[in-house]
Amino acid sequence: MEVRAVYDRVCACVARLVGGAGLDVYDVDEVVYVGGAASLPGLDEALAQGFQETVVTPFTAGTVVGGGAGDPTTIVSRGCALQAKLVAGLAEGTEEEREVRTAFASGSKWAQALATTKTIGMLFPEENAEGALGGQWIPAVLKDTPLPCRRTLRFKVDVGEGGESKVGFEVWEAKEGVKIEKIKPPKDEDEEPLEDEEEEDEIEVKEKTLEKETFLTSISFVAQEAAKKKDRYATIEVQFLLDGRNGAGLEVTIWEIGASGRGEAVVLSVNGS
Structure with a gap:
């Protein structure tokens, strides 16, 4: 394929770009193409080889057909039009309205957002649990989430x-990380080896990893509703409130959910650093 060398250089540039952000291409969940060159035949398939199998692109999602929302040739113009419509609709009659318009100017302080650097979640310890975490892990606030933020989860617990x-x-x-191992490619058992056959290069196998890093707090309470009904399962709702401004920290609130709604709240706070 004549364009293969070009696609290889594109893939190398993508890997450097992602690496410059402190990530691995295996961390990428979705790819958004911008510009007509992204529609070159075979480019999507070539890039996909470096990402995890579940990565979403406009071509795999089918949003390119018929000039859809994922069409690389129109995505920039769509974004510019929406932004222009938003800015043009801002009035300047009051001081507050002028401040809002200024917020869209280049270099505005409002464009500089705080964000989480690690994923925050809940760990339900289990005896003889498989894996390094030692229990069931439920992520709540993902890495790179803009702050302040609020996340609420509701689920059943045993x-x-x-x-x-x-x-x-x-x-x-x-x-979170990516474990990389180099292995020799499997050989076809039915294929007879050649005398002068060169040994194949090792291939990289990637696997996402997750490790506990910083313990923040622990929560324990009696599920009154489940105890009354002698039910093995309780429905709980957990809210994570993370500010990040002026040294503010994390607040975790948990409720048991019964027939009449939320029960008494249990609140724990973790000071910011």
């Missing part, structure tokens, strides 16, 4: 049978 119906979990910052 409180056991015949006990105190206790709910407990730990809150951690987690370190």
